[in-house]
Amino acid sequence: MSELTSDLSGEWRFDPAHTRIGFSTRHAMVTKVRGAFNDIEGVIHADxxxxANSSVRLTIKVASIDTRSPQRDEHLRTNDFFDAPNYPEITFVSTRIDQVEAGNFIVNGDLTIRGVTKQVAVPIDFIGVERDPGGQLRAGFEGSRRIDRQEFGVKWNTALDSGGMLVSDRVMLEFEVSAVKVESAAGR
Incomplete structure (x- = not known):
């Protein structure tokens, strides 16, 4: 893993082709459903x-949800879950970033789903900085955070014969970010 260097300071844009913003949750109490959002935009300002002067902004297009099941994806876009026509975006805006130790951070911020905003803290690991074959400076970050979907108004469910529920309220958010540094003309 690369050490934190001055190369990390500056503005970075998420590379959607190499970034995965995903989730997983229990289905029918016996397995997991995994998915991701394919249309995302994000910016990191690193200091x-x-x-503490660093920040993160992330916008996810709800309609881009992909669980490898077109029928399930359509259901997730409805009012039963994300209500994509009325709430087309999920957003995260950091309010504070704390460095726990070298390469480990807690990114605190406002997560908005279905018009409901809650403060969440996401542990993030800095993976490293490398220059890719195209000459772009890239940084990698990974993290995850469990949330309760009910707190964001995502309430649909159905009971199982066993007494359990079809979809767990606990959802694991998964972040695998490849960000490209925005280099100024003077800095090249």
């Missing part, structure tokens, strides 16, 4: 000398 290595003072991580």
């Amino acid at each position: 290595v000398d003072n991580p």
Whole structure:
């Protein structure tokens, strides 16, 4: 893993082709459903000398949900779950970033789903910085955070014969981010 360097300071844009913003949750109490959102935009402002001055903004297009089941994806876009026509975006805007130790951060921020905003804290690991074959400087970050979907108004469910529920309220959010540094003309 790369150490935090001054190369990390600056503005970074998520590379959607190499970034996965996903989720997993229990289905029928016996297996997991996994999915991701394919249309995302994100910006990181990193300040290595003072991580408290760093920030993250993420926008996810709800209609881009992909669970490898077109029928399930259509259901997830309805009012039963995300209500994509009325709430087309999920957003996250950081409010504070704390460095726990070298390469480990807690990104605190406002997560908005279905018009409901809640403060969440996401543990994030800095994976490293490398220059790719095209000459772009890339940074990698990974993390996950469990949320309760009911707190965001995502309430649909159906009872199982066993007494359990079809869909768990607990959802694991998964972040695998490849970000490309925005280099100024003077900095090249």
